[in-house]
Amino acid sequence: MKRLLCVALLLLAGHLGAQEVKPPVLPDVQRNQTAKHALVIGNSQYQGFNRSLKNPANDARLMTQTLTRLGFEVQTSLDVTREQMAEQVARFARELPAGATALLFYAGHGVQIGGASYLMPVDIQLSSEQSVQQRAYPLRRMLDELGAARSAVNIVVLDACRDNPFQPPPPVRYRSTGPMGLAKVQAPRGTLLAYSTQPGQLAADGRESNSVYTAALASTLLESGLTLEDVFKKVNTLVRNTTRDDQIPWYESSITQNYYFLPPPDTQVVASASPRQSGGTPGKKRSDRLATRQQPQLWFMGMTDAQWSEMDWQIQQRVRHMTEDEIPEMTQLAQAGNVIAMTTLGMLYEQGVGKTLNSKTGAVSRTGGNNTLARHWFQMGADEGFPIAQTLLAESWHGAGRNKEALSLLQKAAKANYPRAKLNLLQLSANHKGADPALLLDAFKSMVRSTQPSR
DSSP states (O other), X not given: OHHHHHHHHHTTOOOOOOEEXXXXXXXXXXXXXXXXXXXXXXXXXXXXXXXXXXXXXXXXXXXXXXXXXXXXXXXXXXXXXXXXXXXXXXXHHHTOOTTOEEEEEEESOEEEETTEEEEOOTXXXXXXXXXXXXXXXXXXXXXXXXXXXXXXXXXXXXXXXXXXXXXXOOOTTBSOSSSOOOOOOOOOTTEEEEESSOTTOOOBOOSSSSOHHHHHHHHHHTSTTOBHHHHHHHHHHHHHHHHTTSSXXXXXXXXXXXXXXXXXXXXXXXXXXXXXXXXXXXXXXXXXXXXXXXXXXXXXXXXXXXXXXXXXXXXXXXHHHOOGGGHHHHHHHHHTTOHHHHHHHHHHHHXXXXXXXXXXXXXXEEEOOOHHHHXXXXXXXXXXXXXXXXXXXXXXXXXTTOHHHHHHHHHHHHHTTOHHHHHHHHHHHTTSOOOOHHHHHHXXXXXXXXXXXXX
16 A cells, blocks of 8 residues: 555646746856857756655756856756657757757656666656656657767766656655666767766755755866866765765766866867867867866775774674665665675675574674675775775685785775774784885874873
8 A cells, every 4th residue: 555655646746837047147257169058957846746856946056057157058947847858958959059069967856667767857647667658758868869969079967866766765855766776878979978876876865955966066067177077087076975975976978088168278179179079189288288186085085083983883783783685775885886885795794694683682693604795895895995895805814814915905994094904904014024114103103092091
């Protein structure tokens, strides 16, 4: 009955007319010589859908302001129907001038049915999975429209989650209508396709006035000297840092040449250049030096001892309370890049999937440990630079007599100020040479501080 009620709520979606938003005129705009056009859509008010979102309209306005400052001619619509979305995308693509840069931004709900992605108009009414193909707007159609246009560069940004509305619903703070995602979509030639979250994950609507993803994107777009891919790499890191890996953006690009929203001072953009074409460059450089920007560190680098202690406790509690039927969801998170999920799975398989709870003492005992799977997930987390996974893998290798590998991992984790790694490094280096003296000294000082009484 509960499942039928969830589906019934989806049938109540109503119609809202599109609201045209005029972009503000901002002074001191740095413009490329190529024509730049953008279509921005924000769908918030899914009437009766029980899935209304707070921020897509705000996100659309923020992107309109940002793109206008970058010299784009922007068309913005809020709360569009399927017919309006189809007509606006088709007209936008049809009217693009030759050699232009085209950017299409969508914020709102998204779904996946049968491995295909669909954007949800505000007048959507669903009765079955089959009805999605008739009543939602397919992403493939959008990509095909842009692929046939005369533009040189196409950028599609979707701040939405690709999910199945016939699955049990998650909290409405996420831009999805179910808990399962879909496979990656290949970007057509000359196109960058960016999602606010990886396949299979949820995109947060945001607790502030904008979503986490759109806020990061808008600020990063205004940094000069970043290539197109640099922008989305930095946005990926910013979102991961803000959400602590709960949301990990994803993008795919078939653009082979450098493209800048704001070129570095020594780069002159040529209007006729097309990154779609083989050979050539998107601009004439006044020097061979291209501007570089340091990427922000991931959220777990440089945490304090107290923060690491809290993180250790949280992961241990996840493992303690985890049941076997939760493994698929945790695996999905880990496969999408969540380092906490990787480490949790490693600890779970190391201790054993089977779970027994002592009703008197509350102690949990586990059976059926699998060191191969444990090391697999620890290695995944270690490859992502997560110090807890690096340390646990080092302990596993040390137990197997592979001290050289263990020492290397512990030194990496110690650099991130992980206390357990520092203690292990001191203990291992007492019997094995090769540790960095500076790291050993820092580890020794940390150990001394930890044994001193607090004042």
